[in-house]
Amino acid sequence: MSENLDKSNVNEAGKSKSNDSEQGLEDAVEGADEALQKAIKSDSSSPQRVQRPHSSPPRFVTVEELLETARGVTNMALAHEIVVNGDFQIKPVELPENSLKKRVKEIVHKAFWDCLSAQLSEDPPAYDHAIKLVGEIKETLLSFLLPGHTRLRNQITEVLDLDLIKQEAENGALDISKLAEFIIGMMGTLCAPARDEEVKKLKDIKEIVPLFREIFSVLDLMKVDMANFAISSIRPHLMQQSVEYERKKFQEILERQPNSLDFVTQWLEEASEDLMTQKYKHALPVGGAAAGSGDMPRLSPVAVQNYAYLKLLKWDHLQRPFPETVLMDQSRFHELQLQLEQLTVLGAVLLITFSMAAPGISSQADFAEKLKMIVKILLTDMHLPSFHLKDVLTTIGEKVCLEVSSCLSLCGSSPFTSDKETVLKGQIQAVASPDDPIRRIMESRILTFLETYLASGHQKPLPTVPGGLSPVQRELEEVAIKFARLVNYNKMVFCPYYDAILSKILVRS
Numbered sequence: 001m002s003e004n005l006d007k008s009n010v011n012e013a014g015k016s017k018s019n020d021s022e023q024g025l026e027d028a029v030e031g032a033d034e035a036l037q038k039a040i041k042s043d044s045s046s047p048q049r050v051q052r053p054h055s056s057p058p059r060f061v062t063v064e065e066l067l068e069t070a071r072g073v074t075n076m077a078l079a080h081e082i083v084v085n086g087d088f089q090i091k092p093v094e095l096p097e098n099s100l101k102k103r104v105k106e107i108v109h110k111a112f113w114d115c116l117s118a119q120l121s122e123d124p125p126a127y128d129h130a131i132k133l134v135g136e137i138k139e140t141l142l143s144f145l146l147p148g149h150t151r152l153r154n155q156i157t158e159v160l161d162l163d164l165i166k167q168e169a170e171n172g173a174l175d176i177s178k179l180a181e182f183i184i185g186m187m188g189t190l191c192a193p194a195r196d197e198e199v200k201k202l203k204d205i206k207e208i209v210p211l212f213r214e215i216f217s218v219l220d221l222m223k224v225d226m227a228n229f230a231i232s233s234i235r236p237h238l239m240q241q242s243v244e245y246e247r248k249k250f251q252e253i254l255e256r257q258p259n260s261l262d263f264v265t266q267w268l269e270e271a272s273e274d275l276m277t278q279k280y281k282h283a284l285p286v287g288g289a290a291a292g293s294g295d296m297p298r299l300s301p302v303a304v305q306n307y308a309y310l311k312l313l314k315w316d317h318l319q320r321p322f323p324e325t326v327l328m329d330q331s332r333f334h335e336l337q338l339q340l341e342q343l344t345v346l347g348a349v350l351l352i353t354f355s356m357a358a359p360g361i362s363s364q365a366d367f368a369e370k371l372k373m374i375v376k377i378l379l380t381d382m383h384l385p386s387f388h389l390k391d392v393l394t395t396i397g398e399k400v401c402l403e404v405s406s407c408l409s410l411c412g413s414s415p416f417t418s419d420k421e422t423v424l425k426g427q428i429q430a431v432a433s434p435d436d437p438i439r440r441i442m443e444s445r446i447l448t449f450l451e452t453y454l455a456s457g458h459q460k461p462l463p464t465v466p467g468g469l470s471p472v473q474r475e476l477e478e479v480a481i482k483f484a485r486l487v488n489y490n491k492m493v494f495c496p497y498y499d500a501i502l503s504k505i506l507v508r509s
Contacts, residue, residue: 079249080328082231083242084489090227092220117209120176127169130176133212135162137183140219144190144226156186180211187218192225246493250325260324265501267323271308272505275299301502306454309487310447313337325494329486336486338383339479340446343472345382345389347442348431349375349396350471356424357404357416367407372471374399390432397425445469446476453480454487 081088095102116133119126138160145153159182168174188199198218205211254260276299312326312333322330350372354361361367378396381387401424405416430436445466452463462480465473491498 077328079238079242079245082235083238084329084332084486086235088231090224090231092224113209113213116212120208124172127165127174127176130208130212131162131165131169133216134160134165134179134183137215137219138162140223141183141186141190144222152186152189176208180208180215183215187215187222191218191222192229195221195225243489243492247496250494250497261497261501262324263321264323264325264497265505267311268304268308268498268501269505271311272299272304272502274311275304275307299506301499301506303455304502304506305491305498306451306487309454309483309490310451313340313447313450313483325497326490329490332482332486336479336483339475340443342379342382343475343479344439344443344446345393345431346372346375346379346475347446347469347472348436348439349393349400349428351442351468352427352431352438353400353404353424354471356420356427357408361404361407361411361413364407364411367403368471371400371403374403390429393429393432394425397428400428401425442468449476450480450483453484 095105116129119129138156141156141160142153145156160179165174165179184199184202187202188196191199195218198221202211202214202218205214250260279299312322313336315322315333315337317330317334322333326333350368353371354368375396378392378399382389382392401416401421404424405421408414408416427438431439433439445468449463449465449469456463462477465476469476
């Protein structure tokens with residue numbers, strides 16, 4: 001069901017920063033590389049949309065409106081990716097082998113370099129194209145400089161003075177090799193350490209045309225390095241501006257597409273209903289009689305939001321559309337979901353093993369860590385289509401029994417009987433079923449831990465892990481921190497929308 005939000009209130013929540021800072025971020029985002037935008041689109045794309053609610057009034061939109069909305073989504077996703085993904089980097093564009101674009105590019109480039117070669121082979125040589133290339137190289141080198149690089153700027157401007165170079169060419173006094181030597185030296189000064197080897201190889205190229213070709217190739221790599229350096233430098237300062245920018249862009253999308261919060265509304269309604277059902281069950285007195293309305297605990301918006309985020313960790317990504325406000329992080333939530341599923345199976349196997357083994361065996365840190373690593377390695381490919389959990393758990397059962405027997409022997413404890421081994425293997429194999437009681441207990445405790453961490457306001461130290469989760473505490477805390485960061489940032493951006501929706505949902509409940 002779609003809710004018509006009070007857009008004026010939402011707009012006011014997104015205007016706490018100056019227009020200058022917003023414009024600066026917008027300019028930076030909108031000027032991003034086309035290939036990078038395509039990568040972001042594919043990373044944040046959602047599965048097929050099905051059963052979209054139709055409560056919002058339909059309206060026709062023009063092609064221009066659709067294109068403008070698409071640009072807004074792409075720019076918002078790009079800004080979001082820069083801030084949220086600490087490993088975000090721009091990568092050089094690599095066209096697919098045998099693709100039409102790659103063939104066309106190769107043909108055009110070959111024609112250009114052949115033309116340059118022909119000009120330089122004339123008697124006397126014609127330097128028109130070569131001088132234009134030197135001008136492009138000059139502008140590129142200058143773009144790498146910081147405001148304080150005055151000496152380097154003067155050197156580049158003086159040596160690569162195009163007017164002077166043209167005069168030398170007209171008088172037959174131009175030494176193109178000397179210019180190339182200066183360019184390579186300046187590239188070595190300005191390049192990142194990772195490019196030292198590529199720049200060094202340029203010195204071994206003696207022919208002018210291949211040399212210029214390789215110079216441009218290395219300069220393209222240096223441009224990417226400079227862009228990544230700029231991103232890493234400004235990322236700490238982008239957080240607040242990005243929050244406002246994303247909220248502003250989403251508001252623009254919402255104004256063009258009023259139904260852009262339908263799935264968010266549905267998601268929050270379900271979370272509210274589920275949470276209310278849980279509280280109602282806990283509020284029932286002994287005997288099952290209904291409690292009085294005055295005894296029913298009321299839901300807080302924060303509790304509903306936190307529970308809604310937990311539901312994303314149990315999402316059916318193939319069948320259900322993802323809520324619009326978390327769509328750009330769908331791949332991240334899905335990755336966390338897969339990690340938690342693996343962690344649930346790992347924790348269940350360890351809990352079963354330590355419960356059946358001799359008392360004190362789980363307290364031996366070296367053995368516990370070794371056993372965990374063995375099981376963890378065997379579960380590495382758990383979410384690949386070719387992975388068969390039941391078969392792998394059979395292998396894990398055999399391996400666990402061998403390790404436990406070996407440990408008991410070294411400790412001088414009573415050996416593991418064949419009956420115990422059979423029971424242990426059977427219980428480990430049973431974990432393959434999502435309805436296995438031990439697996440469900442582990443899953444419930446993991447979600448409880450995450451819910452407690454969200455409710456604590458992400459304070460340190462982290463909450464105490466529930467019983468049975470100690471062997472996987474480190475892995476669970478790592479997931480909890482990643483999850484909380486995603487949730488916290490999403491709340492910062494979209495909290496005004498959530499508050500507006502929940503204010504209407506909770507009034508009805």
